[in-house]
Amino acid sequence: MNSAKWIEKADKYIMRTYGRYPLVPVKGEGCYLWDADGKKYLDFLAGVAVNNLGHCHPKVTAALAKQAGELIHCSNYYHIPQQIELAELLCSHSFANKAFFCNSGAEANEAAIKLARRYSREKYGPDRYEIITALASFHGRTMATVSATGQEKVQKFFDPLLHGFRHVPFNDAAALKAAVSPMTCAVMLEPIQGEGGVVVPDREYLQQVRQICDENGLILIFDEVQVGMGRTGKLFAHEHFGVTPDIMTLAKALAGGAPIGTMLATDELAASFVPGTHGSTFGGNPLVTAAGVATVRAILEDGILNHCEEIGEYLTGELEGLMHKFPQVIAEVRGIGLMIGVELKVPGGDIVKTALQRGLLLNCAQDKVLRFVPPLIVGKKEVDEMISGLSAILEELPK
Structure with a gap:
């Protein structure tokens, strides 16, 4: 069954306690999810800080x-x-x-x-x-x-x-x-x-x-x-x-x-x-x-804590780079480890929606804070992939 049909069934049977995005995940591995149509997503939400070891850790x-x-x-x-x-x-x-x-x-x-x-x-x-x-x-x-x-x-x-x-x-x-x-x-x-x-x-x-x-x-x-x-x-x-x-x-x-x-x-x-x-x-x-x-x-x-600290510093540095590149959009980068918030000068909802369309899962808290809580196993490759995708989205925002 494809995503559209699953969403149609959800609208019929599931109470609307969540404002759900049009994503139907059916498989996960590491830092990635796949939807019912076979599309791949880089997950920087991790089930809202749940999948700290990534999806389906062996x-x-x-x-x-x-x-x-x-x-x-x-x-x-x-x-x-x-x-x-x-x-x-x-x-x-x-x-x-x-x-x-x-x-x-x-x-x-x-x-x-x-x-x-x-x-x-x-x-x-x-x-x-x-x-x-x-x-x-x-x-x-x-x-x-x-x-x-x-x-x-x-x-x-x-x-x-x-x-x-x-x-x-x-x-x-x-x-x-x-x-x-x-x-x-x-x-x-x-x-x-x-x-x-x-x-x-x-x-x-x-x-x-x-x-x-x-x-x-x-x-x-x-x-x-x-x-x-x-x-x-x-x-x-x-x-x-x-x-x-x-x-x-x-x-x-x-x-x-x-x-x-x-x-x-x-x-x-x-x-x-x-x-x-x-x-x-x-x-x-x-x-x-x-x-x-x-x-x-x-x-x-398995060295998760040390890795989290190190990759968290790398991710924070890359996000600060985006702040310097887009000062009209980003006001502040804050956090510890892989619990990072990027405070925006504009509402973040459309950024999250655009990211989803492009295969990147992000989250916005309190309307103007992008919350980054990826799996703790995330590597520089995935961070670079996310930063590249987010940078492209910010580049397209009205000046």
Whole structure:
């Protein structure tokens, strides 16, 4: 079936929760996708920072195939070896002592919100439940995570939002400090804002946030759903800032494209979750955690982090070259590793559409920020191919 027929069926049967582009991918390998008509695309979106090892990485596909032939699902009433192994891997390479598994970033953030509130209730009483988050943040599409998100366009039409969230400007420690009250139990931040336009805070900001939390007995939650798992050249983005959270959430790239989420926490906080307080039917099932183990091992053992740092510097340099070439279009290039934003002086939607027509997958966040989150295995050849294509598109824009 060709792309046009698939799109016709989608219009008939699929709810329109996404403004979808006219692309029907049917195959992926490395940094490339192919559509139902056989056209090849260079992918610099990677499923929105999901396919960090590229499409169909052999270690991940082998783990999935092997596990699918042995055991796909069983209840969390039982001990699941693959889940235990993945938890051990994550805890041994982070601040955390315990892991909870679910199926998405929103679910992981829901779990973090519940754990923070329950811990604070047990320690301080029922009046300490408020969570401070940042304007322009994005934490998910469930009611609690929509309420936590600092974007009106995400919250619109879903009133009443859940009570107990306050939003302050990102990268403004004074504003955060002023928002703390006797009702505050936690601060929840993305170390680098993704949907907010790839906003990298000052190093001192997150250190000041940690200090504010310590001085007021608050829980610090880092949402690393998009920026974690090697995206910035370190396993977790907060490592760049010399700050350690009390809770961290991961998802997206954790299992090479298989649906997964996890919340990591210290022993002290994790003790507040006892049987019956939280759970997930499919979370941490054998299939997805087998993929997670393969993914984490590949990131740690195959030189992915060093490569990401090196190729990220190369990509940033090439994008800065475009900024100097097209100063009337590009205002700024920012980011860390392969989490890069190019702020435009014009809306980016038409650039993304033209790129798609020419076999290049790009993404625009906050209307005027091109977000570059390619697979971490991307090489100079693919970067040069993308830069050449983007340069041609920018050359054609009205002067």
